[in-house]
Amino acid sequence: xxxxxxxxxxxxxxxxxxxxxxxxxxxxxxxxxxxxxxxxxxxxxxxxxxxxxxxxxxxxxxxxxxxxxxxxxxxxxxxxxxxxxxxxxxxxxxxxxxxxxxxxxxxxxxxxxxxxxxxxxxxxxxxxxxxxxxxxxxxxxxxxxxxxxxxxxxxxxxxxxxxxxxxxxxxxxxxxxxxxxxxxxxxxxxxxxxxxxxxxxxxxxxxxxxxxxxxxxxxxxxxxxxxxxxxxxxxxxxxxxxxxxxxxxxxxxxxxxxxxxxxxxxxx
Numbered sequence: 001x002x003x004x005x006x007x008x009x010x011x012x013x014x015x016x017x018x019x020x021x022x023x024x025x026x027x028x029x030x031x032x033x034x035x036x037x038x039x040x041x042x043x044x045x046x047x048x049x050x051x052x053x054x055x056x057x058x059x060x061x062x063x064x065x066x067x068x069x070x071x072x073x074x075x076x077x078x079x080x081x082x083x084x085x086x087x088x089x090x091x092x093x094x095x096x097x098x099x100x101x102x103x104x105x106x107x108x109x110x111x112x113x114x115x116x117x118x119x120x121x122x123x124x125x126x127x128x129x130x131x132x133x134x135x136x137x138x139x140x141x142x143x144x145x146x147x148x149x150x151x152x153x154x155x156x157x158x159x160x161x162x163x164x165x166x167x168x169x170x171x172x173x174x175x176x177x178x179x180x181x182x183x184x185x186x187x188x189x190x191x192x193x194x195x196x197x198x199x200x201x202x203x204x205x206x207x208x209x210x211x212x213x214x215x216x217x218x219x220x221x222x223x224x225x226x227x228x229x230x231x232x233x234x235x236x237x238x239x240x241x242x243x244x245x246x247x248x249x250x251x252x253x254x255x256x257x258x259x260x261x262x263x264x265x266x267x268x
Contacts, residue, residue: 024199096174106193
C-alpha cells in the first residue's frame with residue numbers, strides 16, 4: 001500500500017523536490033547508500049585505505065578494526081574484522097550486499113560507544129518488538145512477518161555461533177554471520193538495529209521489487225537530505241570527541257591503589 005506525504009522543511013525556491021520512499025520492514029529495504037556507513041567512519045577519524053576500482057577499506061585510528069565493502073566478488077558485501085588485543089580475541093563479522101546500511105551501521109556505530117555496565121542481551125531488542133523465539137536444534141527468533149531471523153547455536157565451550165538473515169518471496173535476500181569471539185555488545189547492537197520498527201528511506205529506483213514491503217512516497221528537498229547527512233556526521237564527530245575526552249581523563253585518573261606522588265624505586 002502506498003501513501004503520499006510532503007516532508008516539512010525549508011529550502012530555496014529553486015530546489016526541486018525528489019521522490020523517495022519510506023520502506024518497511026527495514027530488513028527487506030535493500031542495501032541503501034554506502035555513505036551512510038562510510039561517511040560516519042571518515043568523520044570519526046578512520047583512515048580510508050580504499051583504492052579506485054577496488055573494495056572500500058577503512059581502518060580504525062588504532063588499526064585494531066578494519067571495515068570493508070566488496071561489491072566485486074560473490075557473495076561480497078561487508079566485512080568487519082577486529083585484531084587480537086590484550087582484552088579481546090580476534091573476531092570477524094560479515095553482512096551480505098543487500099543488508100540495509102542502517103542495520104550494518106547499528107554495528108559500526110557501536111564501535112564508537114562506551115560499553116554498558118550490564119551484560120549484553122541479544123534477544124531483548126527482538127522480543128520488545130514482537131519477535132517470536134523458539135528452541136529447536138538452534139535457538140531462533142523470527143520477525144513478526146516471518147521474513148527475518150536471528151539464530152544461535154553453541155557447539156561447545158566458547159563456540160557460540162550467531163547468524164541472521166532475511167528473505168522475501170524471491171528467496172534469501174541477505175545473511176549475516178558473527179564468529180564466536182565477536183564482542184557481544186556488537187551482536188546486540190545488530191539485533192537492535194534489525195528489530196527497529198522505523199522505516200528506512202530509499203530513492204526512486206532503489207526500492208526492491210517485492211510484495212512483502214510497504215512503501216510511503218515522500219517528497220524530499222536536496223537541502224533536507226544534506227541536513228540529515230550533516231547531522232549524522234556531526235554526531236560521529238561528537239561521539240569521537242567524547243570518546244577521546246573520556247580516554248584522556250581515564251588515563252589521568254590514578255587507579256584505586258595508586259599513590260599520587262609516589263616515585264619509582266624502592267620504598268622505605
